[in-house]
Amino acid sequence: MTCLTPSFDVVVVGSCMTDLVSYTERLPKPGETVRGKKFLTGFGGKGANQCIQAARLGAKTAMVCKLGNDSFGNDYVENFKTNGVSTDYLSQTEEARTGVAPIMVNDEGQNAIVIVAGANLLLNSNDLRKASKAIIHSKVVLGQLEIRPDITLEALRMAHKNGVKTVFNSAPAVADLDPEFYQVTDVFCCNESEATILTDIEVTSVEDAEMANSILLDKGCKSVITTLGAGGCVLTTQENRTPIHVPTRKVKALDTTGAGDSFVGALAFYIAQYPHLQLDEITRRASHIASMSVEAHGTQGSYVSRNNLPEDLF
Numbered sequence: 001m002t003c004l005t006p007s008f009d010v011v012v013v014g015s016c017m018t019d020l021v022s023y024t025e026r027l028p029k030p031g032e033t034v035r036g037k038k039f040l041t042g043f044g045g046k047g048a049n050q051c052i053q054a055a056r057l058g059a060k061t062a063m064v065c066k067l068g069n070d071s072f073g074n075d076y077v078e079n080f081k082t083n084g085v086s087t088d089y090l091s092q093t094e095e096a097r098t099g100v101a102p103i104m105v106n107d108e109g110q111n112a113i114v115i116v117a118g119a120n121l122l123l124n125s126n127d128l129r130k131a132s133k134a135i136i137h138s139k140v141v142l143g144q145l146e147i148r149p150d151i152t153l154e155a156l157r158m159a160h161k162n163g164v165k166t167v168f169n170s171a172p173a174v175a176d177l178d179p180e181f182y183q184v185t186d187v188f189c190c191n192e193s194e195a196t197i198l199t200d201i202e203v204t205s206v207e208d209a210e211m212a213n214s215i216l217l218d219k220g221c222k223s224v225i226t227t228l229g230a231g232g233c234v235l236t237t238q239e240n241r242t243p244i245h246v247p248t249r250k251v252k253a254l255d256t257t258g259a260g261d262s263f264v265g266a267l268a269f270y271i272a273q274y275p276h277l278q279l280d281e282i283t284r285r286a287s288h289i290a291s292m293s294v295e296a297h298g299t300q301g302s303y304v305s306r307n308n309l310p311e312d313l314f
Ligand SMILES: Nc1ncnc2c1ncn2[C@@H]1O[C@H](COP(=O)(O)OP(=O)(O)OP(=O)(O)O)[C@@H](O)[C@H]1O
Pocket: 191, 192, 227, 228, 229, 230, 231, 232, 233, 248, 249, 250, 251, 253, 256, 257, 258, 259, 260, 261, 263, 286, 287, 288, 290, 291, 294
């Protein structure tokens, strides 16, 4: 039997969640039942979102994740296959249900969300060992914090030790991030609230982000990107400590859900497929891709594919 070494552009070690969205006139009070107007399900989870965006741009991707052995899990496997993401390093467990996010949205657009991470928290070192060949032979390994942080760290460490580029998205925000994350990360990516929690600088402007980036660089990562929504993002690298503000496109914002994940997924795609492109140009292109997700409703449903994009982005 021949044993081919897997070679992926981007391996994502991260989360999958099924969004369960109910639209109601108003949110129920404790103990109250209200009638909903509409219900829909969506594929979510930061890890999976980022992987799907990278795949839609043309990256050869694999997802290292844990789903429940239930209908949501089965549907998620199909979603990965439809998007051309390798499911060779994905497993389904009887020990917990697939991660879910029941979301209620009222007429004013306010929401109430419960996240039950479920099977995501059962992804373990043994799963990483089974995926180790894919991880160490890939171009980029991408992690976030919706699974056990020690597992994300172990995956990034494994990649870093083997010369694989690492991208870390420090979301959702945690105050007590293990300092080793900075040591094993090539591109550290956070949004305003994560930068605020990690640096104690209230980040709301380009200037704040410049200061926060400098603090994060001092912790040891090679480069830092702080995203600022419609304000674009700020990039700072060890090689060039002068911050670069990368503005984004002016768009008619329809739904900003998932923009951060679109940005990170696009970033990983460009780093993998265009290793010689300057990071500021990569950031500019990823920002362009993310801004397009804001022009459409939903999360993964709003992520553009390569064939719908101008050639000068490739
Ligand atoms: N209103 C907008 N107009 C244009 N581009 C946007 C807008 N919102 C977000 N973007 C693009 O998406 C990138 C990431 O957005 P943002 O900083 O809001 O991430 P986030 O807070 O992680 O998002 P979310 O949690 O909503 O997914 C921005 O750097 C920008 O390129």
